[in-house]
Amino acid sequence: MSPDAVPPGAGLHRTLxxxxxxxxxxxxxxxxxxxxxxxxxxxFTVGGATESGEEHTFTLPQxxxxxxxxxxxxxxxxxxxxxxxxxxxxxxxxxxxxxxPPRTDVEHVLVFAEYGYSATVRLEDLVSGRTLLxxxxxxxxLSDERGGPMRLILPHLYSWKGPKWARGWNxxxxxxxxxxxxxxxHLRGDVWCEERYTHQE
Ligand SMILES: Nc1nc2c(c(=O)[nH]1)N[C@H]1C(S)=C(S)[C@@H](COP(=O)(O)O)O[C@H]1N2
Ligand SMILES: [Mo]
Numbered sequence: 001m002s003p004d005a006v007p008p009g010a011g012l013h014r015t016l017x018x019x020x021x022x023x024x025x026x027x028x029x030x031x032x033x034x035x036x037x038x039x040x041x042x043x044f045t046v047g048g049a050t051e052s053g054e055e056h057t058f059t060l061p062q063x064x065x066x067x068x069x070x071x072x073x074x075x076x077x078x079x080x081x082x083x084x085x086x087x088x089x090x091x092x093x094x095x096x097x098x099x100x101p102p103r104t105d106v107e108h109v110l111v112f113a114e115y116g117y118s119a120t121v122r123l124e125d126l127v128s129g130r131t132l133l134x135x136x137x138x139x140x141x142l143s144d145e146r147g148g149p150m151r152l153i154l155p156h157l158y159s160w161k162g163p164k165w166a167r168g169w170n171x172x173x174x175x176x177x178x179x180x181x182x183x184x185x186h187l188r189g190d191v192w193c194e195e196r197y198t199h200q201e
Contacts, residue, residue: 017191026075026083028145035114046100048170056100066091071132073155076191090134094127102171113163118178158189
Protein backbone atom coordinates (compact mmCIF):
# COMPACT_ATOMS: atom_id res chain seq x y z
CA MET A 1 0.00 0.00 0.00
CA SER A 2 1.41 3.41 -0.87
CA PRO A 3 2.05 5.72 2.11
CA ASP A 4 -0.91 7.96 1.38
CA ALA A 5 -3.38 5.16 0.78
CA VAL A 6 -6.22 5.24 3.29
CA PRO A 7 -6.22 2.13 5.48
CA PRO A 8 -9.41 0.07 5.37
CA GLY A 9 -11.96 1.30 7.88
CA ALA A 10 -10.20 4.62 8.47
CA GLY A 11 -12.25 6.76 6.20
CA LEU A 12 -15.52 6.98 4.44
CA HIS A 13 -17.32 3.86 3.43
CA ARG A 14 -17.90 4.58 -0.15
CA THR A 15 -18.19 2.69 -3.35
CA LEU A 16 -15.19 3.17 -5.56
CA UNK A 17 -15.09 2.17 -9.20
CA UNK A 18 -13.65 -1.32 -9.77
CA UNK A 19 -9.88 -1.61 -9.37
CA UNK A 20 -9.45 1.80 -7.69
CA UNK A 21 -8.05 2.60 -4.23
CA UNK A 22 -8.63 5.76 -2.21
CA UNK A 23 -5.85 8.27 -1.51
CA UNK A 24 -6.09 11.23 0.85
CA UNK A 25 -4.97 13.74 -1.70
CA UNK A 26 -4.68 13.64 -5.47
CA UNK A 27 -1.00 13.61 -6.42
CA UNK A 28 -0.14 16.22 -9.00
CA UNK A 29 0.17 14.20 -12.17
CA UNK A 30 0.72 15.17 -15.76
CA UNK A 31 2.97 14.58 -18.70
CA UNK A 32 5.51 17.31 -19.46
CA UNK A 33 6.11 20.71 -17.87
CA UNK A 34 3.64 23.14 -16.29
CA UNK A 35 2.90 25.86 -18.85
CA UNK A 36 3.55 29.50 -18.10
CA UNK A 37 0.43 31.66 -17.92
CA UNK A 38 -0.13 34.18 -20.67
CA UNK A 39 -3.54 35.67 -19.80
CA UNK A 40 -3.40 38.28 -22.57
CA UNK A 41 -2.95 35.63 -25.23
CA UNK A 42 -5.19 32.97 -23.70
CA UNK A 43 -8.11 31.91 -25.88
CA PHE A 44 -10.47 28.95 -25.73
CA THR A 45 -11.18 27.66 -29.22
CA VAL A 46 -14.04 25.45 -30.35
CA GLY A 47 -13.46 24.24 -33.89
CA GLY A 48 -13.76 21.25 -36.16
CA ALA A 49 -17.24 20.34 -37.39
CA THR A 50 -19.14 23.26 -35.89
CA GLU A 51 -22.70 23.88 -37.01
CA SER A 52 -21.76 27.19 -38.63
CA GLY A 53 -18.51 25.88 -40.10
CA GLU A 54 -16.73 28.68 -38.23
CA GLU A 55 -14.30 28.40 -35.36
CA HIS A 56 -15.51 29.99 -32.11
CA THR A 57 -13.04 31.65 -29.76
CA PHE A 58 -13.62 32.81 -26.21
CA THR A 59 -11.51 34.95 -23.92
CA LEU A 60 -11.22 34.01 -20.27
CA PRO A 61 -13.49 36.90 -19.14
CA GLN A 62 -16.12 35.74 -21.64
CA UNK A 63 -16.09 32.24 -20.19
CA UNK A 64 -16.00 33.53 -16.62
CA UNK A 65 -19.14 35.54 -17.42
CA UNK A 66 -21.21 32.39 -18.03
CA UNK A 67 -23.42 30.96 -15.29
CA UNK A 68 -21.25 29.50 -12.54
CA UNK A 69 -21.66 25.87 -11.59
CA UNK A 70 -20.25 23.74 -8.79
CA UNK A 71 -19.52 20.05 -8.87
CA UNK A 72 -18.27 17.81 -6.07
CA UNK A 73 -16.57 14.91 -7.76
CA UNK A 74 -13.87 12.29 -7.34
CA UNK A 75 -10.75 12.16 -9.45
CA UNK A 76 -10.06 8.65 -10.75
CA UNK A 77 -6.63 8.13 -12.29
CA UNK A 78 -6.31 5.10 -14.58
CA UNK A 79 -3.13 4.12 -12.70
CA UNK A 80 -5.45 3.17 -9.81
CA UNK A 81 -5.78 6.01 -7.33
CA UNK A 82 -8.99 7.88 -6.60
CA UNK A 83 -9.30 11.10 -4.61
CA UNK A 84 -12.74 11.63 -3.14
CA UNK A 85 -15.07 14.59 -2.90
CA UNK A 86 -13.07 17.32 -4.53
CA UNK A 87 -15.02 20.50 -4.96
CA UNK A 88 -14.71 22.29 -8.26
CA UNK A 89 -16.40 25.33 -9.72
CA UNK A 90 -16.45 26.83 -13.14
CA UNK A 91 -18.81 26.74 -16.08
CA UNK A 92 -20.62 23.80 -17.60
CA UNK A 93 -19.03 22.51 -20.80
CA UNK A 94 -22.63 22.13 -21.98
CA UNK A 95 -23.08 25.92 -21.90
CA UNK A 96 -20.06 26.36 -24.16
CA UNK A 97 -21.44 23.69 -26.51
CA UNK A 98 -24.68 25.70 -26.66
CA UNK A 99 -22.76 28.84 -27.64
CA UNK A 100 -20.61 26.98 -30.17
CA PRO A 101 -22.74 24.05 -31.33
CA PRO A 102 -21.57 21.07 -33.38
CA ARG A 103 -22.96 19.66 -36.58
CA THR A 104 -25.61 17.00 -36.03
CA ASP A 105 -23.29 14.16 -37.14
CA VAL A 106 -20.69 14.83 -34.42
CA GLU A 107 -20.26 12.07 -31.81
CA HIS A 108 -16.81 12.81 -30.38
CA VAL A 109 -14.65 15.77 -29.52
CA LEU A 110 -10.91 16.06 -29.15
CA VAL A 111 -10.29 18.27 -26.12
CA PHE A 112 -6.90 19.90 -26.32
CA ALA A 113 -4.58 21.64 -23.91
CA GLU A 114 -1.24 23.41 -23.81
CA TYR A 115 1.78 21.55 -25.20
CA GLY A 116 -0.23 19.23 -27.42
CA TYR A 117 -1.97 17.20 -24.69
CA SER A 118 -5.39 16.03 -25.83
CA ALA A 119 -8.14 13.58 -24.95
CA THR A 120 -10.94 12.02 -26.94
CA VAL A 121 -14.35 12.51 -25.30
CA ARG A 122 -17.80 11.53 -26.45
CA LEU A 123 -20.04 14.50 -27.09
CA GLU A 124 -22.66 12.97 -24.79
CA ASP A 125 -20.09 12.88 -21.97
CA LEU A 126 -19.05 16.47 -22.65
CA VAL A 127 -22.61 17.74 -22.32
CA SER A 128 -23.42 15.76 -19.17
CA GLY A 129 -24.82 17.95 -16.40
CA ARG A 130 -21.68 17.35 -14.30
CA THR A 131 -19.00 18.09 -16.87
CA LEU A 132 -17.25 21.26 -15.82
CA LEU A 133 -14.69 23.61 -17.25
CA UNK A 134 -13.28 24.19 -13.81
CA UNK A 135 -11.57 27.43 -12.85
CA UNK A 136 -11.62 26.92 -9.07
CA UNK A 137 -10.87 24.15 -6.61
CA UNK A 138 -11.96 24.45 -2.94
CA UNK A 139 -13.06 28.02 -3.64
CA UNK A 140 -9.65 29.21 -4.85
CA UNK A 141 -8.51 29.75 -8.43
CA LEU A 142 -6.78 26.68 -9.84
CA SER A 143 -3.07 26.70 -9.19
CA ASP A 144 -0.65 26.39 -12.08
CA GLU A 145 0.09 22.75 -11.38
CA ARG A 146 -3.60 21.87 -11.02
CA GLY A 147 -4.33 23.21 -14.48
CA GLY A 148 -5.10 26.92 -14.12
CA PRO A 149 -6.73 28.89 -15.51
CA MET A 150 -9.03 26.10 -16.68
CA ARG A 151 -9.28 22.31 -16.70
CA LEU A 152 -11.97 19.88 -17.72
CA ILE A 153 -13.59 17.82 -14.97
CA LEU A 154 -15.51 14.81 -16.22
CA PRO A 155 -16.46 12.87 -13.09
CA HIS A 156 -17.56 9.57 -14.64
CA LEU A 157 -14.49 9.16 -16.86
CA TYR A 158 -10.86 8.46 -15.90
CA SER A 159 -9.08 11.69 -15.18
CA TRP A 160 -6.76 11.53 -18.19
CA LYS A 161 -9.93 12.64 -20.05
CA GLY A 162 -9.78 15.89 -18.10
CA PRO A 163 -7.04 18.02 -19.59
CA LYS A 164 -5.46 20.57 -17.30
CA TRP A 165 -4.64 23.88 -19.07
CA ALA A 166 -7.52 23.16 -21.44
CA ARG A 167 -7.59 25.42 -24.49
CA GLY A 168 -10.56 24.14 -26.45
CA TRP A 169 -11.94 21.24 -28.40
CA ASN A 170 -12.57 20.17 -31.96
CA UNK A 171 -15.80 18.49 -32.99
CA UNK A 172 -15.05 15.24 -34.79
CA UNK A 173 -17.03 13.46 -37.48
CA UNK A 174 -14.42 10.69 -37.51
CA UNK A 175 -12.86 9.42 -34.32
CA UNK A 176 -9.44 10.84 -33.57
CA UNK A 177 -7.45 9.47 -30.65
CA UNK A 178 -5.94 11.81 -28.10
CA UNK A 179 -2.65 11.61 -26.22
CA UNK A 180 -3.39 8.56 -24.05
CA UNK A 181 -5.94 6.99 -26.38
CA UNK A 182 -3.09 6.72 -28.90
CA UNK A 183 -0.93 5.04 -26.28
CA UNK A 184 -3.12 2.11 -25.36
CA UNK A 185 -5.92 3.73 -23.37
CA HIS A 186 -9.63 3.43 -23.94
CA LEU A 187 -11.61 5.64 -26.27
CA ARG A 188 -14.50 6.16 -23.87
CA GLY A 189 -12.84 5.59 -20.47
CA ASP A 190 -15.91 5.15 -18.25
CA VAL A 191 -14.59 4.45 -14.71
CA TRP A 192 -17.64 2.49 -13.58
CA CYS A 193 -17.26 0.08 -16.51
CA GLU A 194 -13.47 -0.02 -15.95
CA GLU A 195 -12.75 0.99 -19.51
CA ARG A 196 -9.00 1.49 -19.08
CA TYR A 197 -7.34 0.00 -22.14
CA THR A 198 -7.73 0.00 -25.91
CA HIS A 199 -7.99 -3.80 -26.05
CA GLN A 200 -11.29 -3.56 -24.15
CA GLU A 201 -12.97 -1.45 -26.85
N1 LIG B 1 -2.67 18.89 -19.86
C1 LIG B 1 -2.68 17.73 -19.18
N2 LIG B 1 -3.76 17.44 -18.43
C2 LIG B 1 -3.81 16.28 -17.73
C3 LIG B 1 -2.74 15.37 -17.77
C4 LIG B 1 -1.62 15.70 -18.57
O1 LIG B 1 -0.62 14.94 -18.69
N3 LIG B 1 -1.62 16.90 -19.25
N4 LIG B 1 -2.82 14.19 -17.05
C5 LIG B 1 -4.16 13.74 -16.67
C6 LIG B 1 -4.10 12.67 -15.68
S1 LIG B 1 -3.54 11.16 -16.23
C7 LIG B 1 -4.54 12.84 -14.39
S2 LIG B 1 -4.63 11.54 -13.33
C8 LIG B 1 -4.99 14.16 -13.89
C9 LIG B 1 -4.28 14.49 -12.61
O2 LIG B 1 -4.79 15.69 -12.05
P1 LIG B 1 -4.08 16.28 -10.75
O3 LIG B 1 -2.67 16.61 -11.12
O4 LIG B 1 -4.86 17.47 -10.34
O5 LIG B 1 -4.11 15.20 -9.70
O6 LIG B 1 -4.71 15.20 -14.84
C10 LIG B 1 -5.05 14.85 -16.17
N5 LIG B 1 -4.92 16.01 -16.99
MO1 LIG C 1 -4.05 9.69 -14.57
